[in-house]
Amino acid sequence: xxxxxxxxxxxxxxxxxxxxxxxxxxxxxxxxxxxxxxxxxxxxxxxxxxxxxxxxxxxxxxxxxxxxxxxxxxxxxxxxxxxxxxxxxxxxxxxxxxxxxxxxxxxxxxxxxxxxxxxxxxxxxxxxxxxxxxxxxxxxxxxxxxxxxxxxxxxxxxxxxxxxxxxxxxxxxxxxxxxxxxxxxxxxxxxxxxxxxxxxxxxxxxxxxxxxxxxxxxxxxxxxxxxxxxxxxxxxxxxxxxxxxxxxxxxxxxxxxxxxxxxxxxxx
DNA sequence: AACGGACTCAACCGCATATTG
DNA sequence: CCAATATGCGGTTGAGTCCGT
Numbered sequence: 444x445x446x447x448x449x450x451x452x453x454x455x456x457x458x459x460x461x462x463x464x465x466x467x468x469x470x471x472x473x474x475x476x477x478x479x480x481x482x483x484x485x486x487x488x489x490x491x492x493x494x495x496x497x498x499x500x501x502x503x504x505x506x507x508x509x510x511x512x513x514x515x516x517x518x519x520x521x522x523x524x525x526x527x528x529x530x531x532x533x534x535x536x537x538x539x540x541x542x543x544x545x546x547x548x549x550x551x552x553x554x555x556x557x558x559x560x561x562x563x564x565x566x567x568x569x570x571x572x573x574x575x576x577x578x579x580x581x582x583x584x585x586x587x588x589x590x591x592x593x594x595x596x597x598x599x600x601x602x603x604x605x606x607x608x609x610x611x612x613x614x615x616x617x618x619x620x621x622x623x624x625x626x627x628x629x630x631x632x633x634x635x636x637x638x639x640x641x642x643x644x645x646x647x648x649x650x651x652x653x654x655x656x657x658x659x660x661x662x663x664x665x666x667x668x669x670x671x672x673x674x675x676x677x678x679x680x681x682x683x684x685x686x687x688x689x690x691x692x693x694x695x696x697x698x699x700x701x702x703x704x705x706x707x708x709x710x711x
Numbered sequence: 712a713a714c715g716g717a718c719t720c721a722a723c724c725g726c727a728t729a730t731t732g
Numbered sequence: 733c734c735a736a737t738a739t740g741c742g743g744t745t746g747a748g749t750c751c752g753t
Contacts, residue, residue: 484739486739501722508722563718715752716752719750720747726743728738730736
């Protein structure tokens with residue numbers, strides 16, 4: 444990055460006129476046109492040159508989270524949820540880093556998802572979202588169940604996956620990073636975690652060289668299923684949309700909450 | 712229909728880091 | 733090396749919307 448070279452037009456009165464709040468269509472249009480011509484970056488000078496009474500930060504955020512091509516909005520798919528849970532278990536609140544693995548998703552959206560869905564469930568379970576108990580619950584209960592549902596969805600809809608349309612209306616471009624996730628039917632999943640009591644680690648499955656996830660058997664001590672993450676290929680995040688009836692609301696059922704509460708009460 | 716609480720998500724804020732002169 | 737500035741990131745807020753009563 445560089446310092447802006449212009450020193451003329453950033454007077455203090457202009458600072459006073461900085462606009463905040465929701466962006467208008469006109470502002471969006473100005474920003475899009477300007478970036479299309481001049482490219483991204485130099486946000487402060489961009490804001491001034493384009494005539495936007497916004498801070499550079501605001502312009503950058505608006506572009507990255509909303510106006511940029513390829514931004515995906517709308518429901519987080521099961522595959523994306525699974526990946527978020529997995530990556531968060533390893534990287535914590537590194538939202539930008541996690542977002543890199545979910546093409547089209549922004550750190551802001553993932554952060555919002557985490558706060559509105561996952562943290563909410565932790566509260567229902569009366570445990571801290573960063574506690575070992577909750578992390579283990581996510582790892583050994585929610586993630587396997589997510590995979591079950593993904594697999595079920597795969598079997599139900601696998602033959603016409605290529606015709607699936609995405610919920611969002613944004614265009615996908617060919618130069619976007621290759622999505623990490625795809626489901627293939629070789630996935631093996633245990634139907635129930637036998638126990639939570641031997642969960643002693645916080646990391647879960649591992650991304651291996653070719654982009655697949657594999658279960659780390661070294662961590663897989665105790666009674667946990669060893670067949671959980673046998674063959675997980677991520678290449679089509681959009682294959683299964685909540686429209687098929689497997690939205691996240693379907694995942695966090697009362698039944699599952701009770702199941703978790705039972706284990707949290709007895710195993711920890 | 713009206714109200715209030717819960718929820719969502721776009722946007723802002725503060726801080727840390729990177730870059731430039 | 734240092735100060736000034738830009739950028740990036742994570743946490744937080746609050747307006748709009750949804751939903752139950």
